[in-house]
Amino acid sequence: MDIDTIGELSNKIKQEKPLVHLISNSVTSNDCANIVLAMGASPIMAMDSREVEEVVSKAKALVLNIGTIEKDVARSMILAGKKANSLNIPVVLDPVGVGISKLRQNIVREILENVHIAIIKGNQAEIKILYGLRANFKGVDSEDNDSIEFMAEISQDLSKKTNSVVAVTGKVDVISSLDETIYLYNGHEMLRSITGTGCMGTALVGVFSSVTDNVLNAAVAGIYSLNRAGEIAYEKTKSFGGGSGSFKANLIDAVYKTYEKQ
Ligand SMILES: Nc1ncnc2c1ncn2[C@@H]1O[C@H](COP(=O)(O)OP(=O)(O)O)[C@@H](O)[C@H]1O
Numbered sequence: 001m002d003i004d005t006i007g008e009l010s011n012k013i014k015q016e017k018p019l020v021h022l023i024s025n026s027v028t029s030n031d032c033a034n035i036v037l038a039m040g041a042s043p044i045m046a047m048d049s050r051e052v053e054e055v056v057s058k059a060k061a062l063v064l065n066i067g068t069i070e071k072d073v074a075r076s077m078i079l080a081g082k083k084a085n086s087l088n089i090p091v092v093l094d095p096v097g098v099g100i101s102k103l104r105q106n107i108v109r110e111i112l113e114n115v116h117i118a119i120i121k122g123n124q125a126e127i128k129i130l131y132g133l134r135a136n137f138k139g140v141d142s143e144d145n146d147s148i149e150f151m152a153e154i155s156q157d158l159s160k161k162t163n164s165v166v167a168v169t170g171k172v173d174v175i176s177s178l179d180e181t182i183y184l185y186n187g188h189e190m191l192r193s194i195t196g197t198g199c200m201g202t203a204l205v206g207v208f209s210s211v212t213d214n215v216l217n218a219a220v221a222g223i224y225s226l227n228r229a230g231e232i233a234y235e236k237t238k239s240f241g242g243g244s245g246s247f248k249a250n251l252i253d254a255v256y257k258t259y260e261k262q
């Protein structure tokens, strides 16, 4: 996939303004909604089991993020996911902090048993836990630093087991479909200085998945875009001696500016 294709998909987003349904977490929900808007799509956050099927029916993609498990949100995710599957709406899953508790592991297992996920996207530790390995992490942050080859092997195998595209983020992002693995070397380490960059990347993956049937391209385009914005935001923030607060605003600005329709 090349940068022109990402540009074409991003123009399509601007034209179609797809509605994306996110069942997100209480930490980063607002940032996810704003990054979706910055890309030119339209977010709807809805998590009550009494409405999720109705809401997802009107959307072009569904993003499930298990960052904060509240009330019956797991049930909502499965109801929404099944409905999305029945309507051919792509479902993206971010298994945030899955290593931290049995509850999260059980919920992810239940989601994967009941819903076909188009794209699973997590950091190294999260993907290793999903694969059944031990991992090093602190809360929602990965402290693993495995080789690209190792992460490629895991993502390829997990992709076969789940029939999903599997994206592993980190210094280098490794994104596997059943028959291809793509490596992304862009981004900036300052993306780790604020919480929510993984969630925002997943939200963008959801946006791209709403305008293409090529699931691998959607995953690559979403992560690439977030990372490119991270590079631009870093340069901008550095130019006036700013810190992580302004970096976050600059990150959203960078998505808004870079993909402004010409
Ligand atoms: N050292 C780094 N250099 C460049 N980009 C990075 C680096 N670490 C993470 N990223 C990027 O930051 C985003 C968040 O990644 P990561 O920290 O792995 O996810 P999460 O926030 O879910 O834990 C990804 O798009 C990833 O590519």
Ligand SMILES: Cc1ncsc1CCOP(=O)(O)O
Pocket (backbone or CB within 6 Å): 025, 027, 028, 067, 068, 096, 097, 140, 194, 195, 196, 197, 198, 199, 200
């Ligand atoms: C800190 C935190 N706690 C629960 S969800 C969350 C945000 C995680 O966001 P990300 O995976 O993008 O770092």
Ligand SMILES: [Mg+2]
Pocket (backbone or CB within 6 Å): 094, 096, 097, 122, 123, 140, 198, 199
């Ligand atoms: Mg994350």
